[in-house]
Amino acid sequence: MITVENLRKSYGELQILKGISTQISHQEVVVLIGPSGSGKSTFLRCLNGLEKTTNGKIEIAGMELTNPETNIHDLRQHVGMCFQQFNLFKHLTIMENITIGPMKVLKKSKAESEQIARELLKKVGLQNKEQDYPDQLSGGQQQRVAIARALAMKPKVMLFDEPTSALNPEMVGEVLNVMSDLAHEGMTMVIVTHEMGFAREVGDRVLFLDDGYLVEEGTPVEIFERPKEERTKNFLAKVL
Amino acid sequence: MQVVLENLPQILEGLKFTVYYSIVAIILAVIFGLIAALMKLSKSSVLSGFASVYIEVFRSTPLLVQLFFIVFGLTGLLPLNEWFGQRSYPIIAATITLALHEGAYISEIIRAGIQGVDRGQKEAAASIGMTEFLTMRYIVLPQAFKRMIPPLVNQSAQTIKDTSLLAPIGIIDLVYRGQIVIATTFEPFAIWLTIGLIYFILIFSVSQFAGYLERRLQLDNR
Numbered sequence: 001m002i003t004v005e006n007l008r009k010s011y012g013e014l015q016i017l018k019g020i021s022t023q024i025s026h027q028e029v030v031v032l033i034g035p036s037g038s039g040k041s042t043f044l045r046c047l048n049g050l051e052k053t054t055n056g057k058i059e060i061a062g063m064e065l066t067n068p069e070t071n072i073h074d075l076r077q078h079v080g081m082c083f084q085q086f087n088l089f090k091h092l093t094i095m096e097n098i099t100i101g102p103m104k105v106l107k108k109s110k111a112e113s114e115q116i117a118r119e120l121l122k123k124v125g126l127q128n129k130e131q132d133y134p135d136q137l138s139g140g141q142q143q144r145v146a147i148a149r150a151l152a153m154k155p156k157v158m159l160f161d162e163p164t165s166a167l168n169p170e171m172v173g174e175v176l177n178v179m180s181d182l183a184h185e186g187m188t189m190v191i192v193t194h195e196m197g198f199a200r201e202v203g204d205r206v207l208f209l210d211d212g213y214l215v216e217e218g219t220p221v222e223i224f225e226r227p228k229e230e231r232t233k234n235f236l237a238k239v240l
Numbered sequence: 241m242q243v244v245l246e247n248l249p250q251i252l253e254g255l256k257f258t259v260y261y262s263i264v265a266i267i268l269a270v271i272f273g274l275i276a277a278l279m280k281l282s283k284s285s286v287l288s289g290f291a292s293v294y295i296e297v298f299r300s301t302p303l304l305v306q307l308f309f310i311v312f313g314l315t316g317l318l319p320l321n322e323w324f325g326q327r328s329y330p331i332i333a334a335t336i337t338l339a340l341h342e343g344a345y346i347s348e349i350i351r352a353g354i355q356g357v358d359r360g361q362k363e364a365a366a367s368i369g370m371t372e373f374l375t376m377r378y379i380v381l382p383q384a385f386k387r388m389i390p391p392l393v394n395q396s397a398q399t400i401k402d403t404s405l406l407a408p409i410g411i412i413d414l415v416y417r418g419q420i421v422i423a424t425t426f427e428p429f430a431i432w433l434t435i436g437l438i439y440f441i442l443i444f445s446v447s448q449f450a451g452y453l454e455r456r457l458q459l460d461n462r
Contacts, residue, residue, distance in 0.1 A: 050363055077369035087364035091383050101368035104378060146364075153368050
């Protein structure tokens with residue numbers, strides 16, 4: 001589903017990603033962990049072209065993202081994303097937030113888009129919030145709407161950039177539950193998170209990034225219980 | 241007092257033109273300003289260069305000079321009076337010049353409004369596959385517009401003031417009518433006072449309205 005070959009990214013002299021290669025298969029749930037500044041979020045943002053890659057090759061859902069001839073807007077329709085700060089459209093209702101993509105990008109009718117939105121709102125447990133504005137919702141609710149907004153495009157892959165980092169502790173669970181459900185339905189997911197318990201439970205594979213390198217990867221059991229690399233051990237000792 | 245009342249219909253006839261020119265100029269200025277702002281923010285250095293030249297030229301020269309140059313100066317170069325008509329060219333040219341002048345300021349208001357929209361909003365729009373055009377049209381501009389309303393209303397008040405500079409180039413407005421009334425009545429004090437009062441009422445109401453909108457938008461901060 002996703003192939004990344006020797007991905008490099010720098011801002012001027014500063015190298016953020018120093019040659020990362022990995023493959024993510026259909027329906028796989030991959031969790032990225034690592035200290036802040038390790039390049040996890042940058043890596044994720046490269047996967048839908050929000051960051052331009054400096055070097056290397058990325059292929060997603062049969063499209064080569066790093067080929068300048070690829071239409072990035074077409075590609076992004078297949079790659080959903082949730083942000084740390086939710087980034088719901090502030091001037092639109094919850095319903096409009098979800099229907100704007102299907103209507104304006106996929107050119108679906110209003111009725112059909114609203115039908116999709118209602119089903120998704122039910123799925124994330126917010127069917128009574130259609131006419132509210134984002135600032136009337138709690139952080140956890142906003143993030144669930146953001147997930148619904150991304151799903152309305154029927155993506156093949158979902159990217160999550162620290163989806164629970166900006167939430168109050170009591171709201172983390174509701175978002176993680178929605179994500180677990182999604183994983184169990186077979187969605188291909190790439191998740192940057194600090195929630196180690198969640199990584200362990202839901203992840204099929206864990207990638208440990210440090211200083212722009214992919215230091216170690218493996219199943220949650222391999223990474224959390226038998227880490228091979230010294231840097232992985234140090235990091236886990238601090239966060240677990 | 242008597243002289244003011246007798247000549248009030250004449251003066252109000254001038255006010256009608258002032259309001260008319262103001263409205264047309266503001267509408268055109270918002271269009272020019274939006275185009276210039278989008279050009280200035282575009283990736284093309286040619287477009288943004290053009291916009292910068294326009295904005296700087298119109299902000300760094302006096303409106304009165306701009307009016308004289310475009311209404312009278314340009315006719316020395318091109319037979320504009322023949323093309324547009326002896327009577328209508330000055331009116332059309334003066335209105336457009338006024339709009340270009342205000343548009344230069346408005347483009348900076350619009351640009352600041354667009355740049356003030358949170359980057360996360362654009363990224364979210366991009367992440368669901370929206371093109372730059374769709375993002376601008378449905379996400380950025382509606383949000384930018386809300387914060388632009390109070391400064392735009394203030395610029396409209398400024399535009400009403402600036403229409404008084406149409407009188408020196410011979411276009412009938414409140415000031416021009418007033419001067420005619422003074423020439424027949426020899427009552428400069430009363431007439432100028434009246435004209436000043438009319439401008440004050442007009443512009444003060446507009447700027448009060450801007451203040452009201454600002455407070456409303458702060459309460460309703462979406």
